Amino acid sequence: MNSNNPFLNNKTFSTAVSRKDDVHQATVIDNNQEMTLAGTINRSLILFLLLIASATVIWWATFNGLNPIVPAFGGAIVGLILVVISAFKPQYSPYLAPGYALFEGLFIGGVSAIFEVQYPGIVTQAVGATFVTFAVCLGLYKYKIVKVTEQFKSVVVAATCAIATYYLISWLFSMFTSFTPVHYGNSMMSIGISVFVIVIAALNLFLDFDRIEKGVEQKMPKFMEWYGAMGLMITLVWLYIEFLRLLSKLSKK
Template structure:
């Protein structure tokens, strides 16, 4: 495993994701219902993530598959948000790109150091967010209520900002994992695993920016 090899694979996954997202976007723009592509892409993408987590050696095909199917998901929801709030998607893309560049610079110049304490806090916060989202989703099937992270209230906006911060902090864990893996000479397939981890974080960050910007736009 090398850093340069992981970077190359990350670019390859990004291209696959953009290509697949374009397909969903095109279908939506031409009047087709993107629900099957969007939902199917999200579900299959999640399954591929689980496969890679439990069997990293399979990330050689799981990572490209994830990029393709997650691209279908991203394209569908992007078209949905763009239809409701024109110009929102390019803003979310810009925010995601700027966040990535800033985090990479902070990591590269060791302004932010990834210590064991840093890792523990970020992982704990990430698991807490995942649990909160999952619990809210499950409860919505049994109780008629609106989760506090929905809507455009100040509380909801605050939660979105917090989640974006945690998602951005996960980028530092991705950078550290890739660098550490290269230093320890992990197997070559771990380049795909590292690239996939980075892509997952970027997708999460982008989706959260879509939510935040839509909430701010709806308050205008």
């Protein structure tokens, strides 16, 4: 089973490796053109800073009279388009990843501003929870306390697919009927679902760490650093949004 993150799946990484293997044996391959862990970390930091900068602009504009719905919705759509393109053309990641971070920042900034207006202080809590979760998962992975086995991957991927299917079906029913999904509101069932989704999102981080590490070991092309960083950013954004949802439900209690 692969990482559920579409950017960190085995097919894409295998394709990247095969392209490199196609180089004639007489060709000298520059090791500086290979994927490295330090390079991936640096790319991740760049994307994070771009996302924060973009989100900060929308945050400031919202509290100065801008309606955040439009930039948030537009950012989400464009970000999704860039994700799809990169999934099929990972070699363009050095150009698409920064664009994704900027547009996703519009989405994050708009959504965060909306939640902050309704629940003052919730954004700080969600950001803190996201970073703590990331740090804990990274520590557990680094020191091999949690090992990414094939069974582990299977369970996480299956659970993530189930969540995606449930969200999609619930959204369609709520759009065309008077059906109210059980994860809406602040019932114990709704809170429990949010906790479960956060756990699965956090477990996806382990899969992402594993694929990045494997990519470095397999000496994939340099552009895969941007690709891996972009995939990791997708998981972190998902985790942050789910923390916002959970905290908003708890604030209603």
